[in-house]
């Protein structure tokens with residue numbers, strides 16, 4: 001008997017260039033699954049993101065089995081779901097919705113699990129007692145939550161938008177009572193980094209459209225591990241500087257691949273071949 005076919009969508013704005021359709025469908029083919037993954041660009045369709053609840057209803061009626069949800073709908077979608085897993089509910093953001101056979105919609109956040117899985121894969125044994133996170137936006141929020149779940153006990157959030165970092169710090173501190181979470185100004189980095197196990201970079205700086213580094217390479221030292229979540233390109237200026245300074249490094253491909261492997265597993269119930277998906281992802285990014 002052929003396995004049940006899967007129809008999956010990626011809902012958001014500007015989703016056209018996403019690598020997710022290729023990643024999911026190539027892995028599904030290798031697993032022998034009948035699996036179609038389509039982008040659903042709300043901007044192109046001239047549908048307001050605030051109508052995400054209706055989009056869920058339409059998608060289910062049109063036969064979709066699951067949706068990945070991205071900017072700007074990750075928070076908006078939460079109130080429209082029947083169930084939200086505890087990590088996603090605590091964060092108030094969902095990036096994967098599965099339509100159950102029982103008619104219920106279930107939300108998950110594989111940005112959080114994806115960063116955690118990628119981190120343990122790429123920097124096994126790295127100490128996470130004290131970590132600095134530069135960038136407290138959408139992705140930074142998921143990364144911060146993942147770091148605290150990995151056991152981080154002192155997390156310093158640094159963002160150009162100091163008020164945003166302070167709000168996130170308060171929210172995280174309330175939910176992760178074992179840890180101290182604080183927002184710090186940029187000019188605190190020279191004091192923070194010598195005392196820190198590692199630094200995660202989660203701003204757009206370093207992407208092709210925003211070249212450069214968010215902070216000075218002079219602050220890097222060999223005892224520090226450095227993780228960048230930017231993945232286009234994979235070899236960012238920050239990672240090049242970190243390697244030159246003798247730091248252990250983690251590129252953004254690990255998070256990107258594992259948010260996809262975790263979503264694939266939730267959607268299909270099948271554990272994908274993460275190594276195969278990683279190789280495929282890296283070939284796509286190198287193109």
Ligand code: NAD
Nearest residue numbers: 135136137138139140159160203204214229230252255256
């Ligand atoms: P966002 O716009 O929600 O947040 C970016 C944050 O960075 C903002 O709070 C902004 O104030 C801050 N910022 C910008 N420039 C800064 C600087 N020079 N120094 C300090 N703070 C600065 O964006 P996002 O959705 O969080 O995405 C950030 C980046 O993360 C993206 O550009 C993307 O490359 C990457 N990303 C990677 C993955 C992955 O799977 N690897 C997933 C999502 C996003």
